[in-house]
Amino acid sequence: MNLRELSDLLGLSPTTVSRALNGYPEVRAETRARVAEAAAKHGYAPNFQAKKLATGRSMSIGHVVPTSRHEMINPIFGDFIAGAGETYSKRGYDMVITVVEDDGEEAAYRSIHSQHKVDGIIVHGPRQDDPRVPLLNALGVPYLVHGRVAEGETGYSWLDINNKRAFERATNLLLDLGHRRIAFLNGLENMHFAQRRRVGHEIALTERGVPVDPEILFAEEMTEPFGYETTRRLLAAPNPPTAILTSSLITAMGVSRALSEMGLQLGRDISVITHDDELSFLPNAGDVPLFTCTRSSVRAAGSRVAELLIDLIDSEEKAHVSELWECQLTLGRSTGPAPT
Amino acid sequence: MNLRELSDLLGLSPTTVSRALNGYPEVRAETRARVAEAAAKHGYAPNFQAKKLATGRSMSIGHVVPTSRHEMINPIFGDFIAGAGETYSKRGYDMVITVVEDDGEEAAYRSIHSQHKVDGIIVHGPRQDDPRVPLLNALGVPYLVHGRVAEGETGYSWLDINNKRAFERATNLLLDLGHRRIAFLNGLENMHFAQRRRVGHEIALTERGVPVDPEILFAEEMTEPFGYETTRRLLAAPNPPTAILTSSLITAMGVSRALSEMGLQLGRDISVITHDDELSFLPNAGDVPLFTCTRSSVRAAGSRVAELLIDLIDSEEKAHVSELWECQLTLGRSTGPAPT
């Protein structure tokens, strides 16, 4: 069933039917009702491709996901997508995901744009000096970065959490509890968020006059074994830390596994603070959660990022927007005073 | 830059340019080369919407993801999508994801179809007697189910792992090791895969004359706390199990956490076998992995599912296809003889 058939059926012109369905004012209420009813009855829905072509809007948002980078699919991806997807369905947009090999990333952005596949793009996992920002600026597509790129850069829109502040606070908490030797299991530091977390951590240490020991700073893919193995190694070596900071709950679970295998108690023998993205399958919940954490929902971020981007697309003036979210610092059972 | 502009530039007709670009034989090799070069030089790419409209093919595959069901975004989603996405980019398809509230699921499938948004659909997380199978059959869209629905049903295409066999083998291994009291922490049993796993488990028990005790069979969302809390409860109760079977590595990690907290050693005091989807962020790897597991890559499944569906779309005769993958049973350090 297409527009023409429906309009023939009703004895109206396609124009009138189209207008009735799209809420234009030039249609009598009664006619509109008749059209709506007939459309529902015959299961008519406009052909999306045709609509897109006619309006010039694709009503789709693109997400480009590089895949082979370390073969690690970010576990937060699912929750982020769920959040974004909610917004999309509310606002009538589709989500188009392009999975691409690392080296095809730029080409993917270019082709997605030149083919008019999307009205806007969301940039995932920004690195320091991410080349995608100048690229997308050059292409002139509306886009929004989940996270940020290098400090100086201002010519783009973003939503980020205050990674620096969160890890500064977390480190301060550990210092307040008397810890002086704090290991940090960070994500890969070419990622902007990891960079900022490290900066926050070091600022806190430096302000208290605690030396930064690069020997106990690690930056890797945030897997469970990373937490496990690093912890085992750290605690077997001389001068082990009394506290561990991790960038991911998954890594923290690895830390926890190592500790209990070694007969050490979380929060008594070793304190741990982790960042918690509030992933649906890894709740760190309860009145007193297991892990003390810096916390921010990545699902909520996904939802908001999508909203901001759509607003950006709809709005005429193309000013840049940005939002910086503070994390909660939530006390759990994994922190306690440094053992003496 | 559009077709007309490019053809004017070249002094050719749009037809010739289109044919040259799409590999039709009616174009001289030299002309074709000239066109290709000009297209590359001016960054011309056909407008996707127009192409879709003209060809009647959307070159997109739809994924409908229900979101609010228990607020749990399946952690395997990311890896599955990564696998599927690889196939799509190889074969020139786009992936369109629609996130939808539980009760809007049927409407989502209908609208996606009537709007001609996709050429095919992948069905995630099939339940027993899933209503989507008859719905999609009625709509007449090509689709493929990742998993299966009720036993009798044959009128659909699917790719699944042999859940029953895998859990039968896992249970048999535990029985061989002398375990007689085996707890099973399964996924929600309205899901087909969970159903089959339970059947496999019970068959193994029954064949050996070991009674099935419903008191130690659990079926919940496969989170980490589910594993943790259930294990604590089980081991505190009288007549605790000597082995635990779980449907997810995430749950198994909860089990492991509970065990070590209680001073019990995995593989010595309590044996654990889990299913392992080979998620990128939760590797259970190494020569001797931590967990003994039934194993099958969900990423590979995603890739293959996409392939099968595209073949289905391309092929003329609409016969049903299906693939049943056997899981590997990999020995790790989490299993050992039952304590006497």
Add this chain to the structure above:
DNA sequence: CCTGTTCCTCAAAGCGCTTTGAAAAGCTGC
């Protein structure tokens, strides 16, 4: 030099919708 082939190129008609500009219909008031 003309006709018959083969090879290449083209004009034009769609695909199904939106939207512009115009016409028809329905009112009002003189």
Add this chain to the structure above:
DNA sequence: GCAGCTTTTCAAAGCGCTTTGAGGAACAGG
């Protein structure tokens, strides 16, 4: 009853591509 409005409806022109059916060019054979 008609000019002047407003309200409702319509025909037709795109949107940018593919594809059909036909024409032109080049070439060989008679």
